[in-house]
Structure formats: C-alpha cells, structure tokens
Amino acid sequence: MNKKSNRTIFMTLFLLPSCLCFLIFYAYPILQILVTSFCKWDYTNLKNPTFFPAGELLTNYQYILTQYPYFWEALRNSLCWALVGVVIQVPLTLVVAIVISKGLKFSKFARNVYIVPSVISSAAMGLVFLQLYNARYGPIQQIIQKFNPEFKDSILLVEGANFWAIVCAYVFFCGTTAIMLLGQIHGIAPELYEAAKIDGATGLKRELYVTIPLVKPTIKTVTTMAATSGFLLYNEVFFLTNGAAGTKSISFIIRELAITSSRTQYARANTIGAIQIVIGLILVGVINIIFSESKVSQKGGKA
Amino acid sequence: MKKKLISMVLALTLVAGMLTGCGGAKEETPAADNAATEAPAEEAEATGDQEVLKFYHAYFHEESEWPVAAVMRDIYQQFADAHADGPVVFEPVVVEDVLQVATNEIAGGEFPDMVDFAGNEVPLAAIVQELVVDLKPYIDAEGLQSKVGINYTMNDVDGKVYTVHDQLTTLGLWYNADLYEAAGAATPDQWATYEDMATAMEALRASGVYGYNAGQGSERLFNSYMAVLDAEAMANPLTPEVINSEAFVTAFKTVAAMDQANGSAHSTNNAGDFGADFTEGKCATWMNGVWAAGSFNGLEANILPGIYPCSGAIAATGGGLTISASLSDAQKELALEFLKYMTSDEVQTRIFLEVNANPCNQDLDLEALAEGVDNPTVKLLAQACSLANSADSITTNTGSAWGADVYTAIINKLIECSVEGTDIDAKLAELQSELIALIG
C-alpha cells in the first residue's frame, strides 16, 4: 500500500513540470483555437470574440471550406509535402545514420559537415535557395537550359515544377534526425552484433535484422518528424515564392489570415489551425498504426 | 495495435473534451482583458515626478549599415533633449518590428504610447476599436495642413486622421536613358498611353535588354492605371463591383500582357531584386520609389526618373506617427508637439537632404533646396519628387486602399501571368473570384 502511494507521488512529481508547461503554454492556446473557430473574431472585435448564433456555428468552417480561395490548394500541398518528406527523408536518414555509425575514416567529418545546414537559420537558407533558383543568374537555370535551351521562365513560377523546387530546398537536409538515429545505433549493445555475426548475419542482413528492428521506435520518430515538418512547411514557401503560383501551404495561409490580412481574421486563421491540429494528429495516428503493424510482422526476425 | 487504437481514441476524447470546454472559454477571454486593464497603471509609472512618453520606432540599423537610421535617431534625440526638463520625458525606443509591437498591444485592447509605423499600415483594429487619437483637430487648430501634406487627405478615415507619416512613399520609375536611346525606344516622358509603353518595351527587348521589373514592379503599373481609369475605386475599400468593373479588367489585362512579353525571369515579388540589373544596364526600367535615388553610386548621369503612362504616379503615406488614445493630458500634449516638430520645415528639410526621402511638408521647395547642395543623389531625388508630385493622377497604393492580402494576391497573379503561354483571361477570372472571397 505504502509502496503504491510512493509510486503515485513519484509519478506525479515527475510528470508535473511538463504537464504544467503543456497546460500553460499549449492547452490554453489549443483550447482558444478550437473555441474561437466557432466565433466571430476579427479586427472589429479583437477584445471580445463572440460565438456565432446556434444555427450558424460553423460559419467559419463553411467560409474556409467553400469560399476561401486558397484552402484546398494549401491542404493538397501540405499533405503532398508530408508524403514526400516521409518517402525521401526517412530512407535517406536511415542510410546516412547507418553509414556514419560504421566509424570509418572521415565518418566523423561527414557527420559534422552534414549537421551544418541544420544550423544555418532558415532565413539564410531561404536566401541561398532563392539565389540558386534565380532565373537570371542562378546556377539551376543554367543547368535546365543545358537540356532545354528554350526554357526562359522562372522555375519558381512554373506550376508543378515549383513544388519540387521547394521540396529540394529542405528535403535533403535531415542532419538533426540522422544524428538522432545515430545516437540510437550507437546505443545498441555490441554483443548483439557479435551474436548476429555468429548466426551469419553480416552486411545488409545485419542492418535489416539487427539494427533496423532495434532502432524502430526512433525510425517512427524520424517518420513523424519528416511528415510533420513537411506538413507544416512555411519558411520555404515564404522565402521562395511567397505563395505564388499554387505553392501555398497550411501554415502559410494561417499567417496570411492572422497577420498579413489587414482585417486581422483571427477566427478564420484559428479555424484552419483547428483543422491543422486534427489532421496532424491523424497523421501521427496513421504513422503509429503503420509502425505497430510492421512491428508484429518483425517479431519473428527479432527473436 | 489495440493500444495504439486506444491512444487514438484518447486523442479524440481530448479534442472532444476541448470542444465541450466551450463554456469555460467564455470565462477565459476576460482573463486576457484583465491583463489589458492592468497595463496602463504600469505605463503611468513615472521616473521621479516626471511622466514618460515612449516612442517606438524601427530605425535600429548601425550607422555603418544605414546612415539614414542614425540621422532619424538624431532627429528624435534632439527633441528628447529639448524636453528633458519638461513635465514629461520623451523616450525614443528602438524596436525590431514596430508593427508587431503594436499588433500585440492591440490584440489586448491597448496601444503603445506613440509609434512610427514607417509606411506600414495602421492596423484596422486600432482604428475600429478607437485605440488611437484623431489628429485632425490638432492639425486644424495649429494650421498644420500644409505641413502634413497629403496625410491630411489620404489618411482621412470618415473625417478623422489617425496617422501622419513624415515621409512619403512616392513611386514612379527610373530609366536608363542610354539603353532607351540605343534601342530607339520612346522614353517614359513620351508615354501617353500604355500602348506607347508596350511599344517601347518591345523595342528594348529587340535591342537585347529587358524592359522592366515585373511582379511587385508591375503591380505598381496596375495600381497607377487603375487610378487613372477609376480614381474613386482606388481611393476606397475594394468592392465586388470594382473587381468586376471594366477598369479593373482593362488595367489587369494590359499589365499582365506586358508582363508576359517581358518574361517570367524578370518577375518577382521584390522590386529590390532588380537594382543590380538596372545599374548594370541589363534592365532598362526600374519600377521603384524615389528613395532609390541614393542607390545608383555615381551612375546618376545615365539614370533619369519618370512616372507611369497616362501621367500616373503613386504617393502613399502609409502609417506614420500614431498616438495612443489612453495617454494622460500631459503625455498627449508632448506627443502632439512631437508631431508638429517632425513636420516642421526644419526637420522636413533634414529628411529631404539627409534621409533622402520625399518629405510630406508641402511648404518646402525641393528644387531650390537641391540647388543649394552639391550632391547628385539629392538632385536626382528632387527631380523624381517634383515629377511625381506634379503627375495628373496621384494615387495611394493598393495595399493601403485595398489591404495587404489583396495586394499580395494581385502581385502573385501578375507573376503567374508572366510565365510564357499562360492564359491571361483565365488568370483574371481566378483573381476576380479570389478577391471576392478575400474581401468576403
């Protein structure tokens, strides 16, 4: 009995700081987002948002889903960026982490170099890519013109192509997640590898049957992070196209409504925010489900 | 698997729980208000027996990076020094982003003592919620109409003037006379219509340079053309009738067609991107403000100012000095005196000669002032200002009149039209429906 209350006290004390931080810093804003998405709240009544009358509670949702011209474009882009992030970043991160973990010559060098782009502020990175893509003197334009001398347009303005131009500005720079995975791989007990060696698992087999299953939780984290950062993409859009030519993202339109619009449309921005949170949680849920199912199929190999 | 499902369910319950918390949220909002009501007490806090008037501005640059910022700080400091012993201390505060500082205060139903928005629009919310002072009675009483210049009319909101910007955002264009001559193209002073301009651009392209900077640059053409066609529409908030009007369609299609001929490689949302191309003689015309006079580094001889076709120019004030409505009488008195100081002939002369901006004060004779100094930048600036000031159609900018989101949407659409083979009619239809939704 005493033991049990000790345990409860311990757990409470340890959970308390983060939960308090969550409540103060996030729960209130989240609550506000959700609640005010049913309110009229813009420049006319910033001090006191008011609920729409009972029959019209969903006015903002109706506006965003049926009238606001950029919502569907932004949602499509954000989901695509999330998908692309996962498909490209996760395997890339995994390969990089495994390769660096081998401890070959120069691998520390490669690791330290690979982290650098993640340290450059996103404003500076945006500037760099804006220069690289510049249609008048950027190197990318010169490369395209080698293959298609007729091409005179700006790649950032050609619909479709600009989607991938934005992808290239972030998708390869996953230094931080690679370091995260690397930490986990280093944590794997050498005995496990020795045992695997005795069983004849070397090279690719070793990675597939020992390393990857053991770092699976972190791969899940990496997947979640890749999907999230793609889904929340903002800076690249802001710096490269400022939303022109079909490149708006969910985060971008939220800021458009809340900050850029001179009508300070907080409620409508929060309506999109509410949708963003719900879809984000669904994404995390889907990733969880995918990983828990593949875990089951992996169990045989693990034992 | 089951566990994951459970956590999903829990997550959904969380969301549901928050939704049911709606009732509670009503009580949350007043909590935010409390913060607002507490703040003034803190502001009234005095140093010794003197009150403080804080003045927020964003001239934070070191002198080595932008000498103008140091001049402005000096102007502010002189005022502060002159009133050091008065009942209220004037304290200039340098901030990174004035608009952000103000927006945060406004969201809590407050406004900073006094700010200089430096061309950013005064947030509508501040005006609607009456957080800022109407300056018009003071201007009228002191007879400052000519000192504040076009602020008096352009910033008039239902008979009230909430902001006075000491320098104007005056826009025309700059052109490279040598390139025009080499191409045998008609120079901007000969453009009676937009067709004239289009013809000149074609001649320039044929000679191997490109015509002008589109995107932010060509939005200025649209802006000016729209005002030429329908001055009333450009001076008021955007309405669906205007969006579907003949004038809107003509202005957009004319400019978009020129942009497409000009090429998407020369379209961006930042006119500043083209400064280097312009001074290097790759770009014949630079749609940019009079303030760019200082950026030609010794090339002034080739470069001339101009205005848009149909004798159009843009002269916006944007937001400037704006004063909180909740100041004490003594504070307010000093704030208004500062307004008078900033628009005085003496300070306005410095703004022209040292800051190299178009002063709002209409009593100054810019040409005469420029005569008196041996500085090519100032001479060029004087030329550009008087050209723009004497245009037949002088309009405010789209952002001020119609809102920043509308402004961005138009730029984006023009940029999209500049891609070869784009259907301009289809883009126009898209823009029209976008704008109607945006203002809805």
Add this chain to the structure above:
Amino acid sequence: MAKEKIKESNPMSVQKGEAVFCYIVMAIICIIALFPIIWVFISSFKADLLAEPGFTLPSKLCFDGYIRVFTKLGISKYFVNSFITATGGTLLSITMLSMSAYIIARFKFKGKGLITACFMATMFVPSSALTFPVYNLIKNMGLFDTRVGLIFVYACSGIAVSFMVIRNYFATIPVELEEAARIDGCTYFQTFVKIMLPIARPGIFTAAVLAWLNLWNEFYWASLLMIDRSKMTVPAILSQFTTSFGTDYNGLLSAVVVTIIPPVLLFTFASKYFIEALSGGAVKG
C-alpha cells in the same frame, strides 16, 4: 516501407563493398550539405554578389562584411545572449522532459495515452495562435523584456521532439536493469538518477543538442518578447543588412558565416565526448 528502400539502395554484402558504399554515401551527403555552405562562404567575400552571381570565385576578396560584423555591430553581445537563452532553455526543457518521458516510457497508468497525445499535438499548434496567449502570459508574469521570460518560453517550446527522442530511448532500456535496482532497495528516485539517467544519457544528450541547435537561431519569440536590442539573439544581426534600399549581401552573408561557426564548433567539440561515452556500451543486456 523503409525496409524496402534500404534493400534497393544497399547492395553490399561483403566488408569491402560495404566500405565503398559507405564512402559513396558520405561523399554525397557532404556535397549536399556543403553546397549551400560553400555558396554562402564564397559569396561572403564578394563585394557585390549580384554583379558576380553563382558559384564563381570572387574577382577580388572583400572582407568588408566581416570587418563590420566584428567591429561596428558588436556581434559578441548577440552571441552571449543567444548562448545564455539557448542553454538555459535547453537545460530546463530537457530536465523536465527527461522526468516525464521516463514515467511515460516505463510506468503503466491511466491517462498515459492522453498525455502522449497532448504532447504530440503541440507539434501542430501554429505559432501565430500561440503568440498572443504567450505574450500576455509573459507580460502578466512581469517577465516581458527579460532573459528569464525568454528562457521560460524556450523551455516550453519544441517539447514534442525532445519528448519523443528521450521517451524512445528509455523504452529501449531492458526492464531487468530497473527491476534489479528496485530489488536492491533503490527508491524510485534513486533508480531514476543512478541507473536510468546514466544509461539514457545518449538519448538525452541527442535531444539536448537538437534542442540547442534549434534555439540558437530562434528569433520569433526573441523579437516578440524582447524590446531592448541589447538582449536580442543572434538572428537580430541579420536584419541590420536589410534596409528599404535592398539587401547588403556582403554584410549579410558574412554575418551568416560568423553565426554558424559557434554551433558547429560546439557540436564538433561536444559530440566527440558523447560519441566516446557511447562506445563504452552502457547497456549490458
């Protein structure tokens, strides 16, 4: 899905082939990472970037930007500010999250899923929605325009990622270790401090490095909660170079180079220790 990708791109089976493959991958990632950096570095020596764009070497070395950054702009003050706030924020946040991540990873209790979901949801909260409540909170606490306020906000921001990283690391530690400690009579707290923390060090360290790197360049909150420019963080220096005339690329890029040096040095220096600490293999199954 990840597994299939590896199969395609990982054809080696012998040691030698493996090494060759590794070197190819390392070469590629170095090129990817160096591409922007080299561009920034080369360009920072060009007096007029737009006049000589692209990957060309500067026609004449121009050190103006660097000289100004070090002499006129007082960059050291921004470095100190960023260092204090980023480190303070990281320490607070990692301490707090290590504790809760441990509980979530190792204990069974009601509401665990809810807490996890809550923490994960923080990732999707748009910053524009946080702005006003946080601004008010900090103002009411009397922490506006203070470093303490900023550190507090830093401690609370980005909790999802740190939480995930640390929780996952705790989850990989064998239960037997903990059970053994409990049988030896350790209290819960002792078990955590003496057994679990040392073992989870790599995970915690990784989370701390990630958090710190994020905070070094943080500017959104800094510019929101600080008025006094002498307390601003590193990115404040970048805005010095943009005026209404346009952008001074020489100064801006010099400043970018200077600002990325401390975190890179720190990372290089610190990672040496933490990778070495790891190679000891703390988890003896």
